[in-house]
Structures are given as C-alpha cells and as structure tokens.
Amino acid sequence: xxxxxxxxxxxxxxxxxxxxxxxxxxxxxxxxxxxxxxxxxxxxxxxxxxxxxxxxxxxxxxxxxxxxxxxxxxxxxxxxxxxxxxxxxxxxxxxxxxxxxxxxxxxxxxxxxxxxxxxxxxxxxxxxxxxxxxxxxxxxxxxxxxxxxxxxxxxxxxxxxxxxxxxxxxxxxxxxxxxxxxxxxxxxxxxxxxxxxxxxxxxxxxxxxxxxxxxxxxxxxxxxxxxxxxxxxxxxxxxxxxxxxxxxxxxxxxxxxxxxxxxxxxxxxxxxxxxxxxxxxxxxxxxxxxxxxxxxxxxxxxxxxxxxxxxxxxxxxxxxxxxxxxxxxxxxxxxxxxxxxxxxxxxxxxxxxxxxxxxxxxxxxxxxxxxxxxxxxxxxxxxxxxxxxxxxxxxxxxxxxxxxxxxxxxxxxxxxxxxxxxxxxxxxxxxxxxxxxxxxxxxxxxxxxxxxx
Numbered sequence: 304x305x306x307x308x309x310x311x312x313x314x315x316x317x318x319x320x321x322x323x324x325x326x327x328x329x330x331x332x333x334x335x336x337x338x339x340x341x342x343x344x345x346x347x348x349x350x351x352x353x354x355x356x357x358x359x360x361x362x363x364x365x366x367x368x369x370x371x372x373x374x375x376x377x378x379x380x381x382x383x384x385x386x387x388x389x390x391x392x393x394x395x396x397x398x399x400x401x402x403x404x405x406x407x408x409x410x411x412x413x414x415x416x417x418x419x420x421x422x423x424x425x426x427x428x429x430x431x432x433x434x435x436x437x438x439x440x441x442x443x444x445x446x447x448x449x450x451x452x453x454x455x456x457x458x459x460x461x462x463x464x465x466x467x468x469x470x471x472x473x474x475x476x477x478x479x480x481x482x483x484x485x486x487x488x489x490x491x492x493x494x495x496x497x498x499x500x501x502x503x504x505x506x507x508x509x510x511x512x513x514x515x516x517x518x519x520x521x522x523x524x525x526x527x528x529x530x531x532x533x534x535x536x537x538x539x540x541x542x543x544x545x546x547x548x549x550x551x552x553x554x555x556x557x558x559x560x561x562x563x564x565x566x567x568x569x570x571x572x573x574x575x576x577x578x579x580x581x582x583x584x585x586x587x588x589x590x591x592x593x594x595x596x597x598x599x600x601x602x603x604x605x606x607x608x609x610x611x612x613x614x615x616x617x618x619x620x621x622x623x624x625x626x627x628x629x630x631x632x633x634x635x636x637x638x639x640x641x642x643x644x645x646x647x648x649x650x651x652x653x654x655x656x657x658x659x660x661x662x663x664x665x666x667x668x669x670x671x672x673x674x675x676x677x678x679x680x681x682x683x684x685x686x687x688x689x690x691x692x693x694x695x696x697x698x699x700x701x702x703x704x705x706x707x708x709x710x711x712x713x714x715x716x717x718x719x720x721x722x723x724x725x726x727x728x729x730x731x732x733x734x735x736x737x738x739x740x741x742x743x744x745x746x747x748x749x750x751x752x753x754x755x756x
Contacts, residue, residue, distance in 0.1 A: 333750035347690040350379045351582075354391035354405035358386050358485040359459050361505045362406040362566065364562060365426070365589060372585040376633035378578070387458030395420050395571055404570040404582065407606040408459030408467075408503060410537035421613040424620070426590045428541065430506060431463055432561070434492060434514055435524035441526045444471040445482035449498035450479040452488035463564060464501035466535070475509035485510075493517060503564070512548045515555055528560040537607050538562045542598050563596070567608040579615040580625060581633060591753045670724050672712065675705050679725075682732055692743045693722035695736050704731050 345423075351373070355366045363382075370380040383402060385391045392403035392412055396419060408429065435446065446468075453468070454460030461482065468474040483491065490508065491497045504511055515522055525531060528540040532665065543559040568586060570579065583603065590602040604610055605620045627636035682698050690698070706729050 305691050318737060336563045336569050345575075347378075347577045349377060350381060351403045351578060352381045352383055353403050354385045354394050355466065356382050356387045356391060356406065356408075356458060359388060359406075359408060359429070359507060361429075361502055365406060365566070368589045369582070369585050372588060373581065376581060377635075378581065385457075385727045387455055387461070389457040389459070389462065390587045392417050392569070395569065402571075403567060403574055403578075407567050407569055408463070408534065409564040409606075410535060411462045411565050417451040417610065419572050420569050421574075421616075422605075422608045422610040422612055423568040423579060423613055424586060425567050425606040425608055425618045426586055427505060427566050427594065427602050428539065428563040429503050429566045430541065430543075430561040430563035430596070431460075431467070432502040432504060432511060434502070434520050435520070435523060436492065436495065436519055437498065439521055440523065440578060442471070443523070443525075444473055444748045445475045446478070446499050447471075450481065450496075451499045451501065452481050452491070452501075453484045453501050454488075455484055456482050457604050458503075459564070461502055463503060467501075467531075469535070488642060489514060492520065499523075505566075506543065506561075512554075515548050516552065522555055522559050524557070525562050527562060528562050531562045537564055537609060539565075543595075547595065561596075564607055565608060567610070568603070569608070569610055570613065573669040574613075576615050576625055577633070577636075579613060580619060580628060582623060583616060585621045585630070672709060672721050675709055676728075678705055679728060679732060683735075685740065686732075686735055690739075692740065695743065698736050699733065702729055702736070705729065717718065748756060 324472065353360045353369070357363060363384075366380070366382045370382065373380045383394075385394065385405075386404075388407040388411045391402070391407050394400040394402040395405055395625075396417055404423070406426075409425065427674055433446075435449075440446070451464075453464035465474060468480075469480070472715045474480065481497070486500075487500065488497065488500045492500045492514075502511070514520060525540075531679060532540045539562070541561045541563055543555065543561055545558050546553045548554040568582065570582075586603040590597075591600055593599040603620075605616065623629075625636070630636075678701065682701060685694065685698060706726060710721070710727055
C-alpha cells in the first residue's frame, strides 16, 4: 500500500516538474511563432483582377496574353475593362474595388494623386499618333481652329492630347475638341467629319498601319519632338523610318518623328510579393521581344512612369528572378520561401530550449536533494567546534532524520543515483561523529573514576 502511494506521489511530482519546465518553454515558442507569422506574408491568392483600358495601347491584347501565362501557374487573371487609364488608377486607389493591378499610360497622374499605387515597370513605347486631313503641317500648333478628336473623357489619350494642345495654345476656340471613342473617331476622320485625331497606340497596331495608307490622311511628324521630351520626362522621342509600314507602297513616304509615353503595369502596394514576381516574369515573356520601336530585352524596364517603383520590381530589375523561382514551380517556390522563414523561430528559440528544458527538469529533480546538503554542511561545521557527547548525539539524530526525509523524496529511477550519493555523504559524516563519540566516551569514564576516588 505504501508502495502504491509512493508511486502515485512520484507521478504527480514528476508531472508538476515537467510542466514547470515545459510551460515557459512552450510559451516562448508560441510567442516566437506568433511574431514570425505576423511578419510572414500569407499564401498568395489564386485570383487577380486587372483593370484594362479598352482603347489604349493594345492593353486588351496584353491582358489576354498575361491571362494565358498566369494560368500555367494556377493563377486566374480576371480582366476588368475600363474607360481609360484614369479610371484604372482610380479603381486601384479604392480599397473596395477589387482591382489588384492595371495597365496604364505614363504621365497621366502624379504620385500624390494616387496613394498606395506602385509601378512594376514600363512595358513598351506607345506613341502619340496625330492623323489629320488637309495640307501638310509641321507641329501641333498648326491644328488651331480645327475640329479634333482627343479621345474619351477618362482616357490616357485625352490626358496627353490636352497636355500637347494646352502647351501650344490650341485648346481654346476657335478649335473644337470632341471626345469620341477610337473606332468612331477613325470613321469620322475618313468621312471628313473630323480634321484631326489623337491616338495612343503601339507602332505594331494594324489600325495604325491601315490609317496611314488612307489617301488624303497624313501622319504628323513632331519636328520639335526633342523639346517635348525635355519638358515632359515621361515622354521619349522616336523616328519611324520611311516605308516601314509598307515598303512596296512606301508608307510612310518620309521619316516620321514621334513622341511616346510608355505602357506601364501598376499595382496596389499591398500586392503579394510572389504575385508581383510572377507578373514581372509574364511581362518579360510578353514584352521582351523586339518591336517596331522596341529593342530585344529593352522591356520591361524601370522607366519614369509617375509612380514609385515597388521593392519587388526594383530587385527584379537589379537581380532577376528570385533564386527559388528559377528552379521550382511557382507553388513550390512560394511554399519553400514561406517555410524558410519559419526556420527562424526554430533555430533561434526551439533549438536552445531543447537543451535548456531537460537541464531545467534535471535541476528541479536534483534540487530536492541538494537542499539537504545545507543541513549536512551545518553538521560538519559544528563537528569542527569540538562538541560534547550530547551535541554529537543530537547531530546523529539530525542525520537520521535527514536520511529518512530524503528517502521519501519522489525520484525517477534515471536520477536515483543522486539519492544514493547523498546517503553515502551522510555515512561519511556519520562515521566522523561515531569516531568523535568513541573519543569522548573514554574521557567521560576517566572523569567519572576520578570523581569517585
């Protein structure tokens, strides 16, 4: 019965010691993992929404290509048509719009008017084309007094067209400005209902080639193109060579100087980093080839777009694709990247605690015996003071009591050697007391004999 009681007490004691050692360790591990989870980005969403202006820069075609590329990695790209770049930027700044990224034209807004929007890079040159009827002219200022289509109200085309017209003082009466869509503007120009049309489109656009071949319609060459790009840093100057559209028909019939903003990929600054890199890889695949104005590998690029460059894009243009994404599928690279961060609490907290917890448990078990060494040392110090017989007998009783109490201490078998070491040390002190007692007894007998005589 006593044995069962002792075993139950041993289990309770060991359980308490174990929790006292493990409790703080588990709390520290939990805190470490909680802090790590706070700084870890969650897994990237499976769906992205891209805002795409319908009448600008070939964005519809680009969006479909991105859709195909992202689908390879299990990401669904939803295309949301907009009325223009200004609308797309507005959707990005609205937290509840659901739009994550957008194609926009450079120079349409300033950074302070689009908080929380960052650039992932420029994708291609999208020249400003000015087609007109009548006698050849040299510059935008010669359009004064004519009926001009400047593009839809919220489009990047209209924004750039108004910048050019206002800079040349052509935007006021008698000039008549109309806001028509691309198809309607081209049709009215062909019919003679419009004198000029402003368009922003890639040089490879079939619509531009066809319009350049229509008799009676001319393409404006910006003879002061260098002046424009010096004043507006988001523009660049290009020369469209003679005959590049049609060598047999010699279209255009002379070199044409163009000024061009860039098509840009912009995003919310909260876009998941893994998706940012995936979009940049898609951009390199779609826009990295040579075009009529673009050189091989020239795009995507970190050009002036009116928005701050995202940190992921900056690293991409400096170092390329992250190491894991070069050799692993997208899902695997993202998983490994997130798990790698989880090693921080494991290395910094779990490994040291894995050594500290057993040591703490051992200390708690041994401490029950070690505290009795204080009583043993006290007895030894009193032995050095040459005590009498009564004091020595009292020391013996105290040692016996200590030995009984220590024997009742619950002790795991793996640590029981500490118990036997203590009993050996008690025996050492007990033998010293016995020797002193044997020395004291003759002295007492001799003193008693003398007293009787």
